[in-house]
Amino acid sequence: MNDLDLLVQAAEADFAAATGAAALEDAKARYLGKAGRVTEQLKAMAALPHEQKKTRGAEINQAKARIESALQARREALAAAELEAQLRAEALDVTLPGRRRGNGGLHPVSRTIERIEAIFGSMGFDVADGPEIETDWMSFTALNNPENHPARSMQDTFYVELKDAEGRWLNLRPHTSPMQVRYARAHAAKYANLDPMPEIRVIAPGRVYRVDSDATHSPMFHQIEGLWLGENVSFKDLKVVFADFIGRFFETDDFDVRFRPSYFPFTEPSAEIDIRFGSGPLAGKWLEVAGSGQVHPNVVRNFGLDPEKNIGFAFGIGADRFAMLRYGIDDLRLMFDGDLRFLSQFN
Ligand code: PHE
DSSP, X not given: OOHHHHHHHHHHHHHHHOOSHHHHHHHHHXXXXXXXXXXXXXXXXXXXXXXXXXXXXXXXXXXXXXXXXXXXXXXXXXXXXXXXXXXXXXXXXXXXXXXOOOOOOOOHHHHHHHHHHHHHHHXXXXXXXXXXXXXXXXXXXXXXXXXXXXXXXXXXXXXXXXXXXXXXXXXXXXXXXXXXXXXXXXXXXXXXXXXXXXXXXXXXXXXXXXSOOBTTXXXXXXXXXXXXXXXXXXXXXXXXXXXXXXXXXXXXXXXXEEEEEEEETTEEEEEEEEEEESSSTTTTSOEXXXXXXXXXXHHHHHTTSOTTTXXXXXXXEEHHHHHXXXXXXXXXXXXXXXXXXXXXXXX
């Protein structure tokens, strides 16, 4: 190996050691630059005798060409590596799911209320709405609740620090029953000069509030009140309507309905309604699903109607409870935690 081969070898090693474009240009200057080692060799030729100049010149030029091609090869290798690194850094995994706009959905309780509205709607029931902050008269007095009834107590009902026209604290309605009163009074006023008056058939869904909180009670929950009042509407009609509703809501004929005597100030007689499925996941046990009764004459009077001519029933169901039974949910609190992992299962 002559000195020029060694020079080429050294240049190749230097280029290989350069790991970036700037280092490579430095290495290039050491060989091909003005004071570089190849240039030195060319300058040194001046001292050679004339006959040697031609061969030496050709050899140096050959070595120079090899160094230049080694330089070019290294430049390309570095550029390729840089591109490779950049591509890797900016890599896109086209198999990842895209960013979608989230689709909202209805809460299971809203779905349940809509479903119940549709079923009663098909039976000719109107849907009523009313305020969540109520007067004492609407929540209690009109509904025949005696003055000292425990439902009126601070332990059971939330009060608002505002008084109504009678000087009584406003309350967060503890049930949807005040909507019976509001709807019936409006109906009585609207049809005052019609005899007989059209029947009242209404359901009133909405939020209600009670001082109560555990796995099966929430301080805020949803009730749906039903009211059917006419010249001769009886318990028999309640039983037919309620059984029809249950069958359609749960999509089955395989169940029994039972009325269990109970007490509510606003109905007389009063009954709890229980259902028992003959098949399916809930089969076998009696489930309490509604309070009901024949509307008390005092309440009918407070509607502004004659209790001799307006007879019928009311019932109240828990919308959350119906949602839980339908979807197999065992903890009421899940309904109000707002956890998307839970909620998205219904949409
Ligand atoms: N308002 C009653 C409650 O909240 C339910 C009910 C409504 C009972 C209508 C009878 C008739 O417990």
